[in-house]
Amino acid sequence: MSKIPQVFISYSHYSLEHKQWVLELATRLRANGIDAILDQWDLKPGDDLPKFMEVNLARADRVLMICTDNYVAKADNGMGGVGYEKMIVTSELLSHIDSNKVIPIIKQESDCNTPRFLRTKLFINFSKQDNYEFAFDELIRTIHGAPLFEKPPVSTNPFLNAKQNLPNKTNDPHILVMKKIVLGLEKTPQEYIPFAYLMNSVGISRVLLDHYLDELKEEGLIIQNVLGAVKLTSKGRRYVINQNLIS
Numbered sequence: 290m291s292k293i294p295q296v297f298i299s300y301s302h303y304s305l306e307h308k309q310w311v312l313e314l315a316t317r318l319r320a321n322g323i324d325a326i327l328d329q330w331d332l333k334p335g336d337d338l339p340k341f342m343e344v345n346l347a348r349a350d351r352v353l354m355i356c357t358d359n360y361v362a363k364a365d366n367g368m369g370g371v372g373y374e375k376m377i378v379t380s381e382l383l384s385h386i387d388s389n390k391v392i393p394i395i396k397q398e399s400d401c402n403t404p405r406f407l408r409t410k411l412f413i414n415f416s417k418q419d420n421y422e423f424a425f426d427e428l429i430r431t432i433h434g435a436p437l438f439e440k441p442p443v444s445t446n447p448f449l450n451a452k453q454n455l456p457n458k459t460n461d462p463h464i465l466v467m468k469k470i471v472l473g474l475e476k477t478p479q480e481y482i483p484f485a486y487l488m489n490s491v492g493i494s495r496v497l498l499d500h501y502l503d504e505l506k507e508e509g510l511i512i513q514n515v516l517g518a519v520k521l522t523s524k525g526r527r528y529v530i531n532q533n534l535i536s
Contacts, residue, residue: 294323294350296324297326297348297349300355307357308329317425356395392412393411394415466498467528467532469490470482483518484513509524510524
């Protein structure tokens with residue numbers, strides 16, 4: 290089982306509405322497999338505030354800094370808890386100059402301003418409500434290390450079909466079907482994989498499966514017999530190897 294990523298959320302407590310927005314973000318992160326650390330859950334009256342910050346900032350895989358005008362002013366001027374967190378994070382970044390641990394989150398609508406020590410870092414923009422779902426998807430993909438597009442392998446053949454040179458989406462149906470074909474081949478000495486096996490394992494409609502198999506045949510990656518059973522061509526075997534589909 291892969292490690293659950295842990296994030297520490299740093300923000301300014303300037304209004305109940307903003308605290309609620311941060312709480313809802315943290316709740317949704319936890320619902321998407323991310324252990325969000327938030328003072329509203331994890332800090333109680335009487336607890337040591339500097340210790341809470343130091344321990345969780347150091348332990349977290351990522352630090353989300355929710356940038357509002359109020360937060361940026363406090364961080365730049367070293368005020369309050371935000372200023373203390375900034376001091377700790379800055380110290381860590383100086384010792385790990387290539388660190389991407391801190392992710393600035395833009396919340397204010399006025400501009401995309403971040404604290405001075407984060408100005409060189411790419412941010413995720415949550416300032417527009419109609420862009421929230423896109424921004425949230427980008428955030429959880431970043432934390433989970435699951436980019437929307439995979440970097441394609443470098444080919445030594447300059448005459449490959451242009452379609453094969455496009456980046457593959459991580460949910461590319463062609464790759465999903467090819468993975469199931471490879472898994473089927475690993476379980477049998479036969480050259481052909483029965484069509485019924487693919488139907489049961491891929492988990493898509495018959496019409497879609499036929500469509501994707503036709504496209505794979507057009508690419509010369511597979512052939513089918515009269516019963517619909519599937520066999521990899523030599524080109525298909527090279528594709529499987531190049532795409533790292535072999536377990």
